[in-house]
Amino acid sequence: MRDRRVRSGEIGLAVRVRGEENRPTVVLVHGYPDTSAMWDEVAGRLAGRFRVVVYDVRGAGxxxxxxxxLDYRLDALMGDLEAVLDGVGADEPVHLVGHDWGSVQGWEAVIGDRLRGRIASFTSISGPDRRHMARWARAAVRSGPxxxxxxxxxxxxxxxxxxLMTPRVxxxxxxxxxxxxxxxxxxxEGAEPRSGHPADTLAADARNGLGLYRANMRRRSxxxxxxxxxxxxxLIxxxxxxxxxxxLLLSARGPVPRLYVRRAPAGHWVARSHPELIARWISEFAEHIDGGPETPGLAHARAAGAPVERLHR
Known part of the structure; x- marks a missing residue:
């Protein structure tokens, strides 16, 4: 493992890299109120095939x-992700994986223009895109009771x-x-606490991370x-x-034509409770996108990702 410090404006980001430098890069982004240590079990399993990059997001760890x-807007977080990619020398498109708020960031990265050409694939876990969420809610209300x-x-x-968005409360x-x-x-969750997770910085991380909600979840955002x-x-x-x-988590059906859906028998912190499963699914997907064969599981996931109206034809 190699520790690095990357600058993004006034922010210093703690970055950790595993695996050989000449391998395809997987970037794992954690959510609230975690640190990058949440990914340790998954990252360790991926490091035999990939160069694995994790980092503590601003305000965490x-x-x-x-x-x-309040400087936790998604455009600032995209600047942090861009700084990490530059800092680790990610010259080729990376396989991005996000959990919770890390997944919200991932959606912003693959939908927006700022990182166009730098993302080869995206694995989303328990973090829907805000646009998909709004579209889902409108369609659901129109559909009836x-x-x-x-x-x-x-x-x-x-x-x-x-x-969390209310001051003091x-x-x-x-x-x-x-x-x-x-x-x-x-x-x-069925995941035992262990060294690094929950982090020793959890109290400060939980307080700082309130900015994620307050900067991004209001109407004006x-x-x-x-x-x-x-x-x-x-989509896991x-x-x-x-x-x-x-x-809600399936709200990406429709706007994402190349969607693969896999259901895990787990709770929110599936990367902690089922790291072997998550690492295997990330590996299969990334290797397929890089030109490898489509496994039977991926073929099933591709069919499950089809828009609902196509599934009923």
């Missing part, structure tokens, strides 16, 4: 925090978002979250466009995820 507590019930069900799952919630995070991992991307996307849907319904 060993990375520094912005002077403005069942769709309205799905939107209301997701609203109940997302009850914590307005709490969010700070209290972040402290409670940090205090109980290890217990949640053990009892609800906008969700322009239809969320279309031609980059191949593998943990069927026991307490925070995102399967209906």
């Amino acid at each position: 060993a990375s520094s925090s912005p002077s403005d507590p 069942r769709g309205v019930a799905e939107v209301l069900g997701q609203a109940r799952r997302s009850f914590y978002m307005p709490v 969010g700070e209290v919630a972040a402290r409670v979250l940090a205090a109980g995070f290890g217990r949640v991992m053990r009892l609800r 906008g969700t322009a466009g239809d969320g279309r991307t031609d980059i191949p996307v593998q 849907v943990p069927v026991k995820d307490r925070y995102g319904s399967q209906s």
Whole structure:
């Protein structure tokens, strides 16, 4: 493992690289309130085939925090990802993997123009795109009572978002979250806490990460466009995820024509509870996109990623 420090404006990003330099690059981006150590088990399994890059996002772990507590906008996070790619010498397009807020960032990377040509594939875990989410909610409400019930069900799952966005109340919630995070991992996710995860910096990470919600989840943040991307996307849907319904997490159907859908028998932190499965699926997908054969599992995932109206023809 090789530790590096990458600058992105005023931010210093802690980056760790595993694997040989001449291999295809996989970049793993963590969510809230994690650090890059969340990926350790997956990264270790991938390092035999790929060069694996992980980094602590701004405000988390060993990375520094912005002077403005709201400087967590997605355009700033895209600048951080670009700085990491430059800092590790990623001259060829990389295979991007994101979990939770890391997945939200990944969607921004493959849909927007800033990193065009630098992403070969994207694997999304438990983090829908904002445009897909808005499109899904509108279509569900128009579809009738069942769709309205799905939107209301997701609203109940997302009850914590307005709490975290509220000044002072969010700070209290972040402290409670940090205090109980290890217990949640053990009892609800089936993943034992271990050295590095939860991180020693968890209390500060949870507080700093409130900026993700406050900078990006308000109406003024906008969700322009239809969320279309031609980059191949593998969507891993943990069927026991307490925070995102399967209906919401499948909202990429339609805007993403090259979509592969795989369902994992796990909760939100599937990378911790099922690292062997996640590493295998990432490997199969990346190797196929790089020219390798399509495994039977990937063929099934491609069929599952077809828009619903095509599935019923």
